[in-house]
Amino acid sequence: MTDLDFLFNPRSIAVLGASSKPGKIGYEVLKSIIDAGYEQKIYPINIKGEEILGMKSYRSILDVQDDMDLAVFALPAKYAPKAMDECGQKGVSGVVIISGGFKELNGEGAELERRTMETAKRYGIRVIGPNCVGILGLDAKFDTFFQPNYAMSRPKKGNISVLTQSGTFGLSLLECFAMEGLGVSKFVSYGNKADVDELDMLRYLENDEDTKIIVLYVEGLPYGREFTELAKNIGKKKPIVMLKAGRTKSGAAAAKSHTGSLAGNDAVFIGAMRQSGVILVDDIDEVVDVVKILSMQPLPSGNKVAMVTNGVGPCVVATDEIEYAKNLKLSELDKETVVKLKEHLPDFCVFSNPLDLTGSATAEWFGYSIEILKQDENVNTIMPFFVFQDGPLSQSMKELHDFMNKFNDEKKPMVCVATGGEFTKKQAARLQKNGIPCLFTPKRAVQALDKVVLYANFLRQRANLSPST
Amino acid sequence: MTDLDFLFNPRSIAVLGASSKPGKIGYEVLKSIIDAGYEQKIYPINIKGEEILGMKSYRSILDVQDDMDLAVFALPAKYAPKAMDECGQKGVSGVVIISGGFKELNGEGAELERRTMETAKRYGIRVIGPNCVGILGLDAKFDTFFQPNYAMSRPKKGNISVLTQSGTFGLSLLECFAMEGLGVSKFVSYGNKADVDELDMLRYLENDEDTKIIVLYVEGLPYGREFTELAKNIGKKKPIVMLKAGRTKSGAAAAKSHTGSLAGNDAVFIGAMRQSGVILVDDIDEVVDVVKILSMQPLPSGNKVAMVTNGVGPCVVATDEIEYAKNLKLSELDKETVVKLKEHLPDFCVFSNPLDLTGSATAEWFGYSIEILKQDENVNTIMPFFVFQDGPLSQSMKELHDFMNKFNDEKKPMVCVATGGEFTKKQAARLQKNGIPCLFTPKRAVQALDKVVLYANFLRQRANLSPST
Numbered sequence: 001m002t003d004l005d006f007l008f009n010p011r012s013i014a015v016l017g018a019s020s021k022p023g024k025i026g027y028e029v030l031k032s033i034i035d036a037g038y039e040q041k042i043y044p045i046n047i048k049g050e051e052i053l054g055m056k057s058y059r060s061i062l063d064v065q066d067d068m069d070l071a072v073f074a075l076p077a078k079y080a081p082k083a084m085d086e087c088g089q090k091g092v093s094g095v096v097i098i099s100g101g102f103k104e105l106n107g108e109g110a111e112l113e114r115r116t117m118e119t120a121k122r123y124g125i126r127v128i129g130p131n132c133v134g135i136l137g138l139d140a141k142f143d144t145f146f147q148p149n150y151a152m153s154r155p156k157k158g159n160i161s162v163l164t165q166s167g168t169f170g171l172s173l174l175e176c177f178a179m180e181g182l183g184v185s186k187f188v189s190y191g192n193k194a195d196v197d198e199l200d201m202l203r204y205l206e207n208d209e210d211t212k213i214i215v216l217y218v219e220g221l222p223y224g225r226e227f228t229e230l231a232k233n234i235g236k237k238k239p240i241v242m243l244k245a246g247r248t249k250s251g252a253a254a255a256k257s258h259t260g261s262l263a264g265n266d267a268v269f270i271g272a273m274r275q276s277g278v279i280l281v282d283d284i285d286e287v288v289d290v291v292k293i294l295s296m297q298p299l300p301s302g303n304k305v306a307m308v309t310n311g312v313g314p315c316v317v318a319t320d321e322i323e324y325a326k327n328l329k330l331s332e333l334d335k336e337t338v339v340k341l342k343e344h345l346p347d348f349c350v351f352s353n354p355l356d357l358t359g360s361a362t363a364e365w366f367g368y369s370i371e372i373l374k375q376d377e378n379v380n381t382i383m384p385f386f387v388f389q390d391g392p393l394s395q396s397m398k399e400l401h402d403f404m405n406k407f408n409d410e411k412k413p414m415v416c417v418a419t420g421g422e423f424t425k426k427q428a429a430r431l432q433k434n435g436i437p438c439l440f441t442p443k444r445a446v447q448a449l450d451k452v453v454l455y456a457n458f459l460r461q462r463a464n465l466s467p468s469t
Numbered sequence: 470m471t472d473l474d475f476l477f478n479p480r481s482i483a484v485l486g487a488s489s490k491p492g493k494i495g496y497e498v499l500k501s502i503i504d505a506g507y508e509q510k511i512y513p514i515n516i517k518g519e520e521i522l523g524m525k526s527y528r529s530i531l532d533v534q535d536d537m538d539l540a541v542f543a544l545p546a547k548y549a550p551k552a553m554d555e556c557g558q559k560g561v562s563g564v565v566i567i568s569g570g571f572k573e574l575n576g577e578g579a580e581l582e583r584r585t586m587e588t589a590k591r592y593g594i595r596v597i598g599p600n601c602v603g604i605l606g607l608d609a610k611f612d613t614f615f616q617p618n619y620a621m622s623r624p625k626k627g628n629i630s631v632l633t634q635s636g637t638f639g640l641s642l643l644e645c646f647a648m649e650g651l652g653v654s655k656f657v658s659y660g661n662k663a664d665v666d667e668l669d670m671l672r673y674l675e676n677d678e679d680t681k682i683i684v685l686y687v688e689g690l691p692y693g694r695e696f697t698e699l700a701k702n703i704g705k706k707k708p709i710v711m712l713k714a715g716r717t718k719s720g721a722a723a724a725k726s727h728t729g730s731l732a733g734n735d736a737v738f739i740g741a742m743r744q745s746g747v748i749l750v751d752d753i754d755e756v757v758d759v760v761k762i763l764s765m766q767p768l769p770s771g772n773k774v775a776m777v778t779n780g781v782g783p784c785v786v787a788t789d790e791i792e793y794a795k796n797l798k799l800s801e802l803d804k805e806t807v808v809k810l811k812e813h814l815p816d817f818c819v820f821s822n823p824l825d826l827t828g829s830a831t832a833e834w835f836g837y838s839i840e841i842l843k844q845d846e847n848v849n850t851i852m853p854f855f856v857f858q859d860g861p862l863s864q865s866m867k868e869l870h871d872f873m874n875k876f877n878d879e880k881k882p883m884v885c886v887a888t889g890g891e892f893t894k895k896q897a898a899r900l901q902k903n904g905i906p907c908l909f910t911p912k913r914a915v916q917a918l919d920k921v922v923l924y925a926n927f928l929r930q931r932a933n934l935s936p937s938t
Contacts, residue, residue, distance in 0.1 A: 025828070028860045100827055101817050109817075146828065147858035153890040166782020167828075168856050175858070175890035219785055245785040248792035250799050254785045254823055283786065283912035284888050312723065313635020313714070316688055317752065320720035330719050348570050348578075354723055358569055359494070359615065359636075387637050389616035389644070391497045419753050421622040421644035443752035 004196065004204045006093040007128065008137040008186055010069035011040050014061050014092075016083050017075030017099075018044030020052045026074035027052070028146035029098060029134075033072075035149050038142035041066060061090050068092045072134065072144050077101030077109060080116040080130070088123030095120065096144050097129035103192050104131055117194045132191030133167030136174065138184055139210070147171055158183015159212035160291060163201045165190060166245070169217045169284065176288045181432050182295060185210040199230060206234045213239055213294050215287055219246040219255035228272040235277030236462050239455050241290050242278050244270070277458035279451050289448035292437040297413035299456040302380035304331040305449070307354035308369045310361035311387035314417060314442040315354035318383070321446035327453040328446065337376040344368050359387070363396035367403030374412050381449060385442070386418040388427045401430055408436050417445045473665065473673045475562040476597065477606040477655050479538035480509050483530050483561075485552050486544030486568075487513030489521045495543035496521070497615035498567060498603075502541075504618050507611035510535060530559050537561045541603065541613050546570030546578060549585040549599070557592030564589065565613050566599035572661050573600055586663045601660030602636030605643065607653055608679070616640055627652015628681035629760060632670045634659060635714070638686045638753065645757045650901050651764060654679040668699060675703045682708055682763050684756055688715040688724035697741045704746030705931055708924050710759050711747050713739070746927035748920050758917035761906040766882035768925040771849035773800040774918070776823035777838045779830035780856035783886060784823035787852070787911035794919040796926060806845040813837050828856070832865035836872030843881050850918060854911070855887040857896045870899055877905050886914045 013033060019026035030044055030053060043064050044057035051057065058064050061071060061083075071092045073083060077099055087095055102113035113130060120127045128134060134144030138157040145152065152171055155178040164170035167189040177184060186208070188201055198218060205211045214234065231240055246255030247266045273280055281287050305328055307315045322328045330353050338351050345365055350356035355373075357365045366384060373382050384404075388394055408414065416431055416438040418424050428438035439445035482502060488495035499513055499522060512533050513526035520526065527533050530540060530552075540561045542552060546568055556564055571582035582599060589596045597603060603613030607626040614621065621640055624647040633639035636658040646653060655677070657670055667687060674680045683703065700709055715724030716735045742749055750756050774797055776784045791797045799822050807820050814834055819825035824842075826834045835853060842851050853873075857863055877883065885900055885907040887893050897907035908914035 023860050023864045025860065104819070105817060146860050148860055148863060151860075151863035151892045152858035153892075164782075166780070166785070168778075168780030169782035169786070171858055172783070172856075172888035172893075175893065176888065179890055217782070219782075243786070245782070245789060248789045250792045251785055251789035254781065254788040254821075282790075284783070284910045285913070309637075311635070311637030313633075313638035313686070313688075314641070314753070316635070316714040316720055316723045317638070317712070319723040320714060320717045321751075323717035323719045348574060350573070352723075387640075389621035389640055391492050391494065391615050391617055391620075394617060394620035395492045419641035419645070421648055423620045423622075424641075424644070441753045444754070 004126065004200065006069050007135055007188070009140045010094070012043065012066055012069050013038065013040070013142065014043040014045050014064065014068050014071045016045045016061060016071055016073050018046045018052050018057055020050055025098060025146045028148055029072055029074045029144050031148065032145045033142045036142045036154070038140060040140070043068070061086050064090070069094065071095045073097040073099055074146070075099060077112045077130070080112060081119055084116050084119040084125070087125060088119060092125055094126045094128070096134040097127060098132060098134055098144060098146060100131040102130045103194070113192065113194055120195060127195035128188060129191045130194060132189040133171055134189055136184065136187035138186070145171060153178040155182060155184045158185060159210060160184050160215060160295060161186040161205050161208070161211040161213070162215045163188050163190070163198060164217040165193065165219050166217055167191065173215070173284055173287060176284060180288060180292060181429060182291060199226060202230055202234060206237065211238065213241065213291055215291065216240055216242040218242065218244050220252065224269055224272065228276050231273065231278050232276035235458065239294055240278045241281060241287055242273065243281050243287060277455060277462070279455050281451070285444065286448065289439055289444050290451050292432070292439065293413070293415055293448055293452045296432070296435045296437045297415065298410045299459065300380040300413050300453050303327055303329045303453055304378055304380045305329065305383055306331040306333065306373050306376070306379040307383045307385055308357065308366065308373065309354055309385035309387070310357045310359055310390055310393055311385070312354055312356040314419065315385050318385070318417070318442035318446050319354065321443050325446055325450040327450050327457060331376070331379045334376045334378050337372055340372045341369060354385070359390045360392055362392050363400035363403055366400060367407070370403065370407045370414070374407060380412065382412060382414045383445065384414065384416045386416060386427070388418055388424045389420055394423070397427060401434065404431060404436055405434050408434065415439065415445060415449055417442055473595065473669065475538050476604055476657070478609045481512065481535055481538050482507070482509070482611065483512040483514050483533065483537050483540045485514045485530060485540055485542050487515045487521050487526055489519055494567060494615045497617055498541055498543045498613050500617065501614045502611045505611045505623065507609065509609070512537070530555050533559070538563065540564045542566040542568055543615070544568060546581045546599070549581060550588055553585050553588040553594070556594060557588060561594055563595045563597070565597040565603040567601060567603055567613060567615060569600040571599045572663070582661065582663055589664060596664035597657060598660045599663060601658040602640055603658055605653065605656035607655070614640060622647040624651060624653045627654060628679060629653050629684060629764060630655040630674050630677070630680040630682070631684045632657050632659070632667060633686040634662065634688050635686055636660065642684065642753055642756060645753060649757060649761060650898060651760060668695060671699055671703060675706065680707065682710065682760055684760060685709055685711040687711065687713055689721065693738055693741065697745050700742065700747050701745035704927065708763055709747045710750060710756055711742065712750050712756060746924060746931070748924050750920070754913065755917065758908055758913050759920050761901070761908065762882070762884055762917055762921045765901070765904045765906045766884065767879045768928065769849040769882050769922050772796055772798045772922055773847055773849045774798065774852055775800040775802065775842050775845070775848040776852045776854055777826065777835065777842065778823055778854035778856070779826045779828055779859055779862055780854070781819070781823055781825045783888065783911040784854050787854070787886070787915050788823065790912050790915035794915055796919050796922040797915065800845070800848045803845045803847050806841055809841045810838060823854070828859045829861055831861050832869035832872055835869060836876070839872065839876050839883070843876060849881065851881060851883045852914065853883065853885045855885060855896070857887055857893045858889055863892070866896060870903065873900060873905055874903050877903065884908065884914060884918055886911055
């Protein structure tokens with residue numbers, strides 16, 4: 001196990017290349033650390049020694065009297081080797097190199113990276129980057145992003161941790177999480193991964209109690225077997241959601257010039273990941289959709305899905321997608337279920353799956369239906385498709401949210417779907433605040449649920465194979 | 470050709486089953502017509518003759534002295550045959566039956582529909598529905614939706630027309646259009662399509678000058694060949710974007726109980742649609758993505774795509790998707806292009822495709838790159854991937870929008886991509902207000918562009934086959 005705690009809970013941070021000019025990376029990084037609410041000591045290091053953001057700065061890290069846990073490099077690549085040497089002399093534990101201009105440029109850049117890392121190794125310094133956006137630590141309340149707060153929202157504290165080779169992908173994902181109300185524990189963008197890599201980070205997160213879900217964006221993985229074994233072990237404890245970019249020949253070439261990664265044999269790797277229970281996704285909103293379900297609901301105990309709605313069109317789309325999905329099936333409702341539904345609901349409802357309550361449906365009809373579907377053993381996941389826009393439902397929203405909360409339990413997952421504008425998004429946000437995922441479109445919801453069920457199947461298979469673990 | 474103008478430009482509207490109780494369909498429909506700003510005469514018809522929303526109501530449509538173009542039914546199915554007969558006596562041209570409880574319920578419902586339609590036919594009344602949300606006409610400024618304005622946003626006036634069998638799908642789509650700033654000309658939700666169907670509507674929209682793009686949501690199509698021929702003819706003039714639900718056996722069953730439609734042989738139908746240039750999509754946000762590109766940009770003159778970005782991760786994802794896509798290819802940039810780019814841009818940029826300007830990129834770097842890429846004959850579509858969150862770019866937004874407007878022309882399409890939170894969405898909205906589409910994620914953007922290029926290919930093939938048309 002790698003202990004990387006000092007990355008997420010540093011007792012002091014130095015910013016090398018700190019600048020007083022807004023827009024400069026060295027300014028934005030320092031400002032982000034301050035704005036995030038970091039409560040320990042911050043030391044701006046600037047060759048001119050000018051005052052920055054109202055703080056005294058130091059010409060060299062060696063001029064600081066205090067001990068130093070973490071140093072962040074926001075300086076041109078050519079200064080990195082010397083800066084790393086000074087960090088070594090100072091006894092710094094970890095360095096985050098935000099700057100680009102290293103291996104991803106080949107030639108001189110690669111040589112600079114080699115020299116910088118040689119120095120780091122000599123001093124035993126662990127390095128994140130270069131060519132990255134660095135770290136977000138919600139416990140110590142800091143981030144090293146050069147994206148200002150007005151341009152990028154940070155998520156709240158939670159139990160999702162993110163490892164990403166692409167800073168852009170990572171910060172876009174963080175913003176999506178923030179918009180959806182999903183909380184993050186730890187985030188590392190590691191760019192060229194000259195030192196700390198996915199293996200180190202995964203080993204750390206495997207035993208991190210604050211991390212319940214791991215999201216991984218990777219371009220190229222040159223150490224297949226070790227990674228696969230590790231992923232499989234972690235997968236038994238917590239899900240890994242992975243987007244592997246650079247899967248095609250052109251994609252791999254783009255990855256190479258991006259983070260200097262080699263893509264390796266893709267088909268073999270993807271197969272191995274599937275076997276390891278890793279949840280594979282292809283796009284950023286697929287990450288969000290899957291994580292929403294995983295983070296809010298219990299895992300489905302089987303593949304059977306029942307839909308209930310007040311406007312059935314999107315359920316027809318979803319029905320097609322369920323039939324296309326490898327791990328899902330439409331529930332055949334129990335006869336008893338249909339009898340109970342008919343006892344209470346009007347005749348003009350359509351008592352099949354999808355269960356169509358029609359546009360006249362009130363919150364109470366949904367509440368009753370969900371209560372009955374919860375009892376049906378042929379139903380493993382309930383998907384309420386809400387048309388919040390419809391008059392009778394839109395006028396009983398408080399009642400609806402009360403019902404949804406009442407039936408939100410650990411026994412059977414609910415995955416809601418609702419497409420619409422401001423009002424709909426507000427209702428979806430309220431559901432999610434109460435721990436009930438609400439996805440935006442039928443196809444996306446079904447495809448995300450399909451992946452979650454595949455993971456649940458993996459866990460059951462593992463449990464059967466090794467009853468002792 | 471079917472002249473259905475009276476549906477979209479009625480000189481008077483009666484609401485049969487108008488109610489004074491908020492939440493009731495007969496109240497909400499009437500209120501929607503008023504709230505939309507309809508400037509002609511409105512007549513509430515209510516059996517009790519009570520005052521509704523400050524308006525005098527009539528016990529029967531026969532009590533109204535005025536001529537009547539359009540009647541909207543918001544009454545229980547059992548009253549429909551009699552109401553239709555009174556509409557006939559009154560000389561009404563068109564009836565929109567919002568109410569459900571007809572063929573979709575079989576048995577008695579089917580019989581009620583048969584009787585109602587028999588009466589309509591006798592009087593020559595054209596009927597929309599039953600079991601639908603009806604019409605949105607942006608010219609006459611009215612809609613017949615029972616979704617109140619606080620719960621459902623209406624889009625602005627524009628040149629997209631929507632035909633939808635599912636009211637829920639249709640109104641969700643309208644809200645997506647409203648959020649994206651896309652404008653609508655005509656909208657018809659036709660539910661059970663007891664009379665006016667896709668063929669009638671398509672024939673009308675084929676020659677409607679206000680309609681530049683047609684969106685079609687269908688469940689089941691029992692008249693394959695006629696539809697295919699019509700679609701092919703329309704496709705030469707304006708694109709049809711179609712979501713066909715009920716493609717699988719279960720989906721078809723769900724469609725049957727939804728709108729009483731039979732699904733027909735799907736594989737054959739889908740093949741015929743492709744041949745006819747119809748753009749097929751599978752989900753609601755796919756409609757939005759494709760329509761955004763079609764409505765804002767010229768069609769690409771070929772399949773070659775060049776990307777330019779200040780954060781390349783999402784471009785790696787997009788590169789994979791371009792390689793998977795059937796109709797797209799990465800541009801090999803002309804040597805001259807690379808020379809020109811290198812003349813002006815810093816050395817640490819990565820001069821390939823994707824062109825990586827790095828996180829240091831300003832608006833000016835983007836402007837210069839796009840100007841050069843516009844001149845490269847190996848580039849048919851330019852995809853700028855913006856990381857609006859990055860400091861240097863976020864601080865030159867006015868300049869960026871100026872550049873984007875300058876290079877937004879009829880010669881070469883631009884399709885932007887930007888994933889993020891509030892700030893990013895604001896910039897995307899501003900791009901789109903200026904006629905430049907900005908899609909949310911790399912995979913979605915590439916898949917939408919792929920479909921647009923397929924349509925452009927269809928048009929070129931048609932032009933080659935029949936040079937005289």
